[in-house]
Amino acid sequence: MQHSFLQNNRAFLYGDAVFETVKIIDGKILFLEDHYFRLMASMRILRMEIPMNFTMEHFESEILRAVQSESAEASARARITVYRNDGGFYLPVDNTISYQISVSKIEKPLYEFERQAYEVDIYKDFHVSKQLISTLKTTNKLIHITGSIYADENGLDNCLLLNEEKNVAEALQGNIFMLKDGILSTPPLSEGCLNGIMRKQILTLARTFENIEVAEAPISPFDLQKADELFLTNVIKGIQPITKYRKKEFETVFAGQLMAKLNAKVRLG
Known part of the structure; x- marks a missing residue:
C-alpha cells in the first residue's frame, strides 16, 4: 500500500532533505542561533529556496509550538526536517521547501555524566x-x-x-x-x-x-x-x-x- 505523502516526497524518494535535532529545556531551545544558521547554510548549499518568513524567530516559534502541542514543555527533543517539494526526478521541478517537526519528551533535562562502560x-x-x-x-x-x-x-x-x-x-x-x-x-x-x-x-x-x-x-x-x-x-x-x-x-x-x-x-x- 502506498501512502500519498510518500508517493512523491523527495525526502523519501531521494533523501532530498536536511534536518536539525534540537534539545529544549524549560521552553528554551539550546544553542538556537547555531542550529538556525547551520540549517540555513545547509539549505543554501543544497540549493533549496529559503522562504522569506523563515527567520530565526519563525524557526523557534514553530518548534516550540510543536513541543507545546505534545505537552512536552519541560524538556524535549525536536527534529525539524526540511525537504524540497514534490516533483521531478533527480532534477526537481523547483527548489521550494516544506518541513515537518516531530517531538519526543526527555526525562532528564540537564546533561548527565554517564560512568558505565562504553x-x-x-x-x-x-x-x-x-x-x-x-x-x-x-x-x-x-x-x-x-x-x-x-x-x-x-x-x-x-x-x-x-x-x-x-x-x-x-x-x-x-x-x-x-x-x-x-x-x-x-x-x-x-x-x-x-x-x-x-x-x-x-x-x-x-x-x-x-x-x-x-x-x-x-x-x-x-x-x-x-x-x-x-x-x-x-x-x-x-x-x-x-x-x-x-x-x-x-x-x-x-x-x-x-x-x-x-x-x-x-x-x-
Missing part, C-alpha cells in the same frame, strides 16, 4: 567522504544505519567512521574528541565529519582550561590507542565518555570536568 570500535565496511556535503545533516544516513547494525551485532556501544584516507572522521551519533598529553583534538571539517553544534560548544569550553591545548587535526586509528581520554559529543547527549577501544581502556576525568562546564553554561542560558 566500548567502541571502527566500522570499516563503508567510508565517509571528505567533502562539504558530508558535514551536513542530510537524511542520507545509510553508513550510520549499517554501522549501527554492525555495532549492535557485535555488542558495541558505538562505532567510529573512517574517511577514504583511513583517518577517523566521527562516530555514528556524534563527533569524536581525543585527549593526549594535554592536547584535545578533534578532526577538522575538512576530514568529512559532521559540523556538530555540540562540537562547536566543546571547542569553545575546552579553550577555557589553562592546561589544555585545543587542536583541530586528523586522528588516525593508531592515535586512538595512545590517547588518555576519548569522548563523543552531540546535542542530545552532551558528552559521552568512551571507556574502551579494542584492548585499551581510558580515563574519563577531563570529560567529566567539561560536562560540568557545559551544564553551567546551559543553566546560565
Whole structure:
C-alpha cells in the first residue's frame, strides 16, 4: 500500500532533505542561533529556496509550538526536517521547501555524566567522504544505519567512521574528541565529519582550561590507542565518555570536568 505523502516526497524518494535535532529545556531551545544558521547554510548549499518568513524567530516559534502541542514543555527533543517539494526526478521541478517537526519528551533535562562502560570500535565496511556535503545533516544516513547494525551485532556501544584516507572522521551519533598529553583534538571539517553544534560548544569550553591545548587535526586509528581520554559529543547527549577501544581502556576525568562546564553554561542560558 502506498501512502500519498510518500508517493512523491523527495525526502523519501531521494533523501532530498536536511534536518536539525534540537534539545529544549524549560521552553528554551539550546544553542538556537547555531542550529538556525547551520540549517540555513545547509539549505543554501543544497540549493533549496529559503522562504522569506523563515527567520530565526519563525524557526523557534514553530518548534516550540510543536513541543507545546505534545505537552512536552519541560524538556524535549525536536527534529525539524526540511525537504524540497514534490516533483521531478533527480532534477526537481523547483527548489521550494516544506518541513515537518516531530517531538519526543526527555526525562532528564540537564546533561548527565554517564560512568558505565562504553566500548567502541571502527566500522570499516563503508567510508565517509571528505567533502562539504558530508558535514551536513542530510537524511542520507545509510553508513550510520549499517554501522549501527554492525555495532549492535557485535555488542558495541558505538562505532567510529573512517574517511577514504583511513583517518577517523566521527562516530555514528556524534563527533569524536581525543585527549593526549594535554592536547584535545578533534578532526577538522575538512576530514568529512559532521559540523556538530555540540562540537562547536566543546571547542569553545575546552579553550577555557589553562592546561589544555585545543587542536583541530586528523586522528588516525593508531592515535586512538595512545590517547588518555576519548569522548563523543552531540546535542542530545552532551558528552559521552568512551571507556574502551579494542584492548585499551581510558580515563574519563577531563570529560567529566567539561560536562560540568557545559551544564553551567546551559543553566546560565
